Amino acid sequence: MSNDTNRRDFLGYTFAAVAAVGGAASLVGMKKVWDPLPSVLAGGFTKVDLSGIKAGEPSTIMWRGKPIFVLKKTAEMENSDRDLVIGNDRFTIAIGLCTHLGCIPAWKKSMWKCACHGGEFDASGKQVFGPPPRPLDLPPFSVSGNTLTLGEEGPEYKKIASAMKA
Amino acid sequence: MAKFTKANSVGEWLDQRLNTTALNKVLMTEYWIPKDINFLWAMGVLLATTFGILVISGLFLMMYYKPDVNLAFDSVNYTIMQEVAYGWLFRHMHGVAASVVFLIIYIHMFTGIYYGSYKQGREMIWISGMLLFMTFSAAGFSGYMLPWGQMSYWAAMVITNLFGGVPIIGDALVVWIRGDFNVADATLTRFFMLHVFLLPIVIMGLIGLHFYTLRIPHVNNQSSEDIDFDAEAEKYLSGNKKESKVIPFWPIFISKDLAVLGIFLIFYFYLVFFHYNFAMDPVNFDPADNMVTPAHIYPEWYFLWSYEVLRGFFFDVGPIKAFDIGLAAFGFANAIFLLLPFLDRDPAVLPAYKRPGFNVWFWILMVDLIVLTVYGKLPPTGINAWVGFVSAMLFIILFLVLPIITKADAKKRGA
Numbered sequence A: 001m002s003n004d005t006n007r008r009d010f011l012g013y014t015f016a017a018v019a020a021v022g023g024a025a026s027l028v029g030m031k032k033v034w035d036p037l038p039s040v041l042a043g044g045f046t047k048v049d050l051s052g053i054k055a056g057e058p059s060t061i062m063w064r065g066k067p068i069f070v071l072k073k074t075a076e077m078e079n080s081d082r083d084l085v086i087g088n089d090r091f092t093i094a095i096g097l098c099t100h101l102g103c104i105p106a107w108k109k110s111m112w113k114c115a116c117h118g119g120e121f122d123a124s125g126k127q128v129f130g131p132p133p134r135p136l137d138l139p140p141f142s143v144s145g146n147t148l149t150l151g152e153e154g155p156e157y158k159k160i161a162s163a164m165k166a
Numbered sequence B: 001m002a003k004f005t006k007a008n009s010v011g012e013w014l015d016q017r018l019n020t021t022a023l024n025k026v027l028m029t030e031y032w033i034p035k036d037i038n039f040l041w042a043m044g045v046l047l048a049t050t051f052g053i054l055v056i057s058g059l060f061l062m063m064y065y066k067p068d069v070n071l072a073f074d075s076v077n078y079t080i081m082q083e084v085a086y087g088w089l090f091r092h093m094h095g096v097a098a099s100v101v102f103l104i105i106y107i108h109m110f111t112g113i114y115y116g117s118y119k120q121g122r123e124m125i126w127i128s129g130m131l132l133f134m135t136f137s138a139a140g141f142s143g144y145m146l147p148w149g150q151m152s153y154w155a156a157m158v159i160t161n162l163f164g165g166v167p168i169i170g171d172a173l174v175v176w177i178r179g180d181f182n183v184a185d186a187t188l189t190r191f192f193m194l195h196v197f198l199l200p201i202v203i204m205g206l207i208g209l210h211f212y213t214l215r216i217p218h219v220n221n222q223s224s225e226d227i228d229f230d231a232e233a234e235k236y237l238s239g240n241k242k243e244s245k246v247i248p249f250w251p252i253f254i255s256k257d258l259a260v261l262g263i264f265l266i267f268y269f270y271l272v273f274f275h276y277n278f279a280m281d282p283v284n285f286d287p288a289d290n291m292v293t294p295a296h297i298y299p300e301w302y303f304l305w306s307y308e309v310l311r312g313f314f315f316d317v318g319p320i321k322a323f324d325i326g327l328a329a330f331g332f333a334n335a336i337f338l339l340l341p342f343l344d345r346d347p348a349v350l351p352a353y354k355r356p357g358f359n360v361w362f363w364i365l366m367v368d369l370i371v372l373t374v375y376g377k378l379p380p381t382g383i384n385a386w387v388g389f390v391s392a393m394l395f396i397i398l399f400l401v402l403p404i405i406t407k408a409d410a411k412k413r414g415a
């Protein structure tokens, strides 16, 4: 009798184990189906020529489906340690998505204003009003001469990124 | 196997095999409803009907809709609206029903709150109803995105970004939900799946559960009187119909529901034919553009109150970021109604007008929700930001003091 019971228990445990492994494996599979496709992950270096940019008028470049703000600062604009310095020029490079919930702030005179919940960012990308919790994010980039390449981490990027962390 | 004799009619044939007579009694002719209820109790039938309209009109739309970022906008705004015969009708029926369904849900919900229908034995009715509300919200949101207009796109952007507030995994979670770094084709196709299949199936299951939860505690009534349904049903069945406090759902009670439904449908089709625009935001007739945010974005009217709670907190408190406070408040606003049966500490089931403190609480909540809804649509600048902040705070405080208020009411009555 007790022999039978043990055998049945054993079958029960075996089934539970098989089901648990199968269940966990399917969850992994289901999670991966929702992951970005390889073609999406691979997409993504964009070159920008900085020489044509006018001071005080930010341009917006699309990179990985996101807007990137490139602003050449005018003399009146405050310096910041996130400025990208090339020769005599200072640039603000930022991902143009509000760090609150991701709307695209619009340039109004001397600031980026986010229409969604009223966030504001100054010319250095620093949040100065409203719900955004941090300055505009820095996209990875590298610089050679007057060309900016978005998507790879050059030494200038690393320097600014660590200055922003501090 | 049961014994089968030769059946004399189709009905008898079915009865032998499916026991339809007993089923009919349980679901219809001996499902008891109190006499003492008003038109507000018809909202259940209205909702079931509206959901039916949504499913059927949705089927017709799905035959021409194309879930692809390059085709979606034109498949809706050109093919369905211009080419398909009566395509515009099905779109407007679907759009208006999606909006009106929330109006009815809110009436249904606040009727329940006013009459205390979520308490003492009816908790599961309330909880299953709130789960339905949440699934409806998800279905409404995922559907709003499908026409791939500017408002659709940016609504998807903002809502998916909310998940970025989850500690540690937030950023990765947002990419995972979207299937791309941005709201893109992968996002559209998965929301399409959710909207046309998974969420409707879940809704149907929850509707079944919601109906079932009514069986044992039975439906509440205007005076919140505790009726002995078995005894009253017996009275009714023995012919003492006048004295009995209950009537059968079918065919007696349903006639009142159908009368209300008739009025509702006239109102609904009036909207469909003459005022369909209120459910269609003009911004959504611009194709989605991931490089330009519309000047001012806001959700559909039925989400405005919780949207305003989200953005009501616009300044940091010490080390805590405004963003995180808003997000926490938003989570609170969406989850707190679920806990209502447990926050109400009054042991009696009574309508609000018999509970003085609770009555005041109820009407302040209503006013606050209206203020939140109105300000949710206004630009969040200047004085608007402060109104938003105060009403969002008030919303939270109302739920925090509810246990105290309801306890005090009970004490005053001497319970």
Ligand code: FES
Binding pocket: A098, A099, A100, A101, A102, A103, A114, A115, A116, A117, A118, A119, A130, A131, A132
């Ligand atoms: S998304 Fe910019 S302030 Fe909310």
